[in-house]
Amino acid sequence: MKHLFLIFLMNLLHQYAGKSLRRDGSSLKSFEDIKNEIAGYTDIAKAIIDLAVHGKAQNRSYERLAVFADTIGPRLSGSKNLEAAIKYMFSALQKDGLENVHLEPVKVPHWERGEEFAVMLEPRNHSIAILGLGNSIATPPEGIIAEVIVVASFDELRARAQEAKGKIVVYNEPFISYGETVQYRLQGAVEAAKVGAVASLIRSIASFSIHSPHTGGQSYQPDVPQIPTACITVEDAEMMSRMSLRGTKIVVHLRMGAKTYPDSLSFNTVAEIVGSKYPEQVVLVSGHLDSWDVGQGAMDDGGGSFISWEALSLIKDLGLRPKRTLRLVLWTGEEQGGVGAKQYYQLHKENISNFDIVMESDEGTFQPSGLGFSGSAEARDIVKEIMTLLQPINVTDVYDPADGTDIAYWMRDGVPGASLYNDISKYFWFHHSQGDTMTVQDPNQMNLCAAVWTVVSYVIADMEDMLPRV
Ligand SMILES: *[C@@H]1O[C@H](CO)[C@@H](O)[C@H](O)[C@H]1NC(C)=O
Numbered sequence: 001m002k003h004l005f006l007i008f009l010m011n012l013l014h015q016y017a018g019k020s021l022r023r024d025g026s027s028l029k030s031f032e033d034i035k036n037e038i039a040g041y042t043d044i045a046k047a048i049i050d051l052a053v054h055g056k057a058q059n060r061s062y063e064r065l066a067v068f069a070d071t072i073g074p075r076l077s078g079s080k081n082l083e084a085a086i087k088y089m090f091s092a093l094q095k096d097g098l099e100n101v102h103l104e105p106v107k108v109p110h111w112e113r114g115e116e117f118a119v120m121l122e123p124r125n126h127s128i129a130i131l132g133l134g135n136s137i138a139t140p141p142e143g144i145i146a147e148v149i150v151v152a153s154f155d156e157l158r159a160r161a162q163e164a165k166g167k168i169v170v171y172n173e174p175f176i177s178y179g180e181t182v183q184y185r186l187q188g189a190v191e192a193a194k195v196g197a198v199a200s201l202i203r204s205i206a207s208f209s210i211h212s213p214h215t216g217g218q219s220y221q222p223d224v225p226q227i228p229t230a231c232i233t234v235e236d237a238e239m240m241s242r243m244s245l246r247g248t249k250i251v252v253h254l255r256m257g258a259k260t261y262p263d264s265l266s267f268n269t270v271a272e273i274v275g276s277k278y279p280e281q282v283v284l285v286s287g288h289l290d291s292w293d294v295g296q297g298a299m300d301d302g303g304g305s306f307i308s309w310e311a312l313s314l315i316k317d318l319g320l321r322p323k324r325t326l327r328l329v330l331w332t333g334e335e336q337g338g339v340g341a342k343q344y345y346q347l348h349k350e351n352i353s354n355f356d357i358v359m360e361s362d363e364g365t366f367q368p369s370g371l372g373f374s375g376s377a378e379a380r381d382i383v384k385e386i387m388t389l390l391q392p393i394n395v396t397d398v399y400d401p402a403d404g405t406d407i408a409y410w411m412r413d414g415v416p417g418a419s420l421y422n423d424i425s426k427y428f429w430f431h432h433s434q435g436d437t438m439t440v441q442d443p444n445q446m447n448l449c450a451a452v453w454t455v456v457s458y459v460i461a462d463m464e465d466m467l468p469r470v
Pocket residue numbers: 058059443444
């Protein structure tokens with residue numbers, strides 16, 4: 001009996017050599033095993049990097065994006081351009097030989113800015129460059145002529161609430177960080193309306209300016225009157241601030257023709273490389289196809305969308321098929337608050353246990369430095385190990401957390417998430433402005449971003465086990 005037990009024990013030890021045993025008896029790979037498994041991808045990672053950076057696919061994501069962005073232009077939710085973009089991608093993904101290319105319908109907001117202008121009438125005539133903010137109401141057809149009050153913060157606005165009544169509030173808030181400063185764009189109209197203002201003009205959320213206004217989303221509150229709202233340039237905001245500090249009276253004529261139409265039919269665009277062993281399990285790579293209605297939406301988020309497509313193309317070109325399904329999703333309605341992603345989540349969350357990792361690139365495709373990651377400590381260690389495969393291009397860092405409007409629901413519910421980390425020092429120069437064109441994109445940088453995105457998504461999709469969750 002004792003002897004038999006010993007043999008049994010030795011068998012067990014043999015079977016699980018190098019592995020630890022869970023209490024339920026299932027095997028748990030040691031980190032050493034996982035490291036070895038990942039090291040086994042060294043040659044594949046090199047092949048991906050070679051193809052993307054030096055080989056036949058060099059500049060492909062950039063060239064594809066250039067044709068797309070030049071042909072279609074900006075892609076606002078509800079617009080004909082966005083419809084054209086989705087049709088274009090559906091056909092391009094099919095021509096690329098990807099699998100299960102399909103569209104998933106989503107109702108998205110349909111707002112159009114119409115004609116808009118602002119001129120300073122006092123102390124001198126001066127044309128003010130503006131971009132109305134998403135969801136803004138129009139002015140009356142003849143516009144609004146009103147005196148301006150300039151404030152540097154919400155606190156100052158509240159302190160001077162009496163003075164703001166009947167005026168146009170100009171916010172000249174300094175740019176601190178996008179996350180902090182964007183509150184003025186998001187809530188500027190509501191806060192101004194609360195103190196009786198008739199419109200708000202907000203200094204663009206930009207870290208640098210050559211007199212260009214930057215648009216973006218904003219929302220009203222049910223119990224607060226809606227007033228027209230637009231962004232102005234850093235230069236005009238600062239000038240009006242200087243004028244008002246000198247005690248000069250400023251009068252502005254603002255006219256905006258914005259209209260909100262009923263929600264419009266749009267689609268998330270999906271393509272796959274179906275997994276060879278665990279086809280029901282999914283590694284999701286993504287970017288959003290919609291953009292604002294200015295520039296070309298090349299940076300936000302053409303770049304992220306096209307390196308995500310490139311990941312599937314590179315894997316296909318190399319004749320690889322990972323064990324799990326690699327799924328490309330090009331979201332719609334992101335700029336209107338992640339509308340496409342929300343619907344996708346609601347539709348697919350029943351299969352949440354099969355989502356290995358959700359990845360989104362939506363913060364530029366400039367010089368990459370690594371990966372943002374959200375997930376358990378164990379999963380983070382695995383991802384750090386995978387990133388060592390990118391040593392040939394020196395993009396190995398792992399940051400905390402991952403960021404992406406469209407993957408946030410999944411990450412909130414414990415699915416590991418990843419985003420691309422890159423040099424965003426110029427991102428907010430161009431963001432949501434006429435400056436967001438192909439001119440800011442660089443083919444070499446996109447090659448590197450595509451290599452990172454592809455190695456990470458392929459290796460995670462092909463490893464024997466899914467990433468551990470929290
Ligand atoms: C890729 O772009 C770089 C930078 O513009 C250029 O030098 C190189 O020749 C391009 N490669 C191909 C294959 O077009």
